Amino acid sequence: MSLRYAVLTLLDIEPGSGYDLKRRFERSVSHFWSASHQQMYRELHRLHDEGLLDCAEQPQEGKPDKKVYSLTDSGREALREWVQRPAPAQKIREPFLIQLFAGHHLSRDQARDAVQRQLDEHRALLDSYLEQNERVLNSDSELQERYWLAHQTLLLGIEAERTWIAWAERMLRELERG
Template sequence: MSLRHAILTLLATEPGSGYDIVQHFKQSLGYFWNAKHQQVYLELRRLSEEGWLDCQVEAQSDKPDRKVYTLTDSGMAELQRWLREPAAANKINDALLVKLYGGTLIEADNLRDELARHVDIHQQTLHSLREIEKLYLALDDAQKAQHRLPYLTLRRGILGEEAWLKWADEVAAEL
């Protein structure tokens, strides 16, 4: 997957500015796809140059003008082409797993501390995801139907965090 397709996916649901897209990454997509502020703005420019996005400038009196992006027909066609392609299986690069693998080379306290730090992070993430789930569950049936596929991505995140924390319990018992 590329950042461009994540941006196209967001803009297919609603027009937005670079700031709006960055906020989506922080609040929703960021749980499974990360992008830095500069990367988003650079990609928006590229997508516009390729004709996949239109940009309307909205004047603001107390701030710089706001650029609001929408998908063009060719942008939607590219997104649909990409959505039809098989997705590659996810591979992880996890420094904690490498440290655990080589853990006999350092003190056990170091591994326990590192694991505890990661447990805190995953517990916070799980809490955040469950708060988002509460918002979804409070929707009426029509709104739930409209958001059912994003909800399934949320469920994957919740189950993934729960599984990670269960695994961490096993590791802690061994350490």
């Protein structure tokens, strides 16, 4: 999947500026897709140039005009066509696992520290996802029904983080035993 369909999907839910889109991205699909601020803006411009997005400028007091993007009919059709195509399963691409695979170059203390850092990061991610889940569960029931499938991706993210945490805790116990 490319960033273009993540952008189209988020703008299909609600029009917004690049800043709005980045915030929405962080609160929704960031548990399974990542993009920098610059990548997001490049993709917005590309989609606009291709006629898949409209851009309206909203004046702001004391600031440059705000560009608000929305899907065109062509953008909605491109999203509809893409979402109906089968998506291949993706393999994990995790830099830490490559480092661990070469872990024979680490002392036991270095390995323990590396695993502990990962554990801390995954615990923080889990906390963030659980907060997002609470917001979903406390939202309007009509929205919950409309975005039920989208919510399932968050639930998978929660389960993935719980799996990472259990794995890292096991690793730390093994490393402590020597």
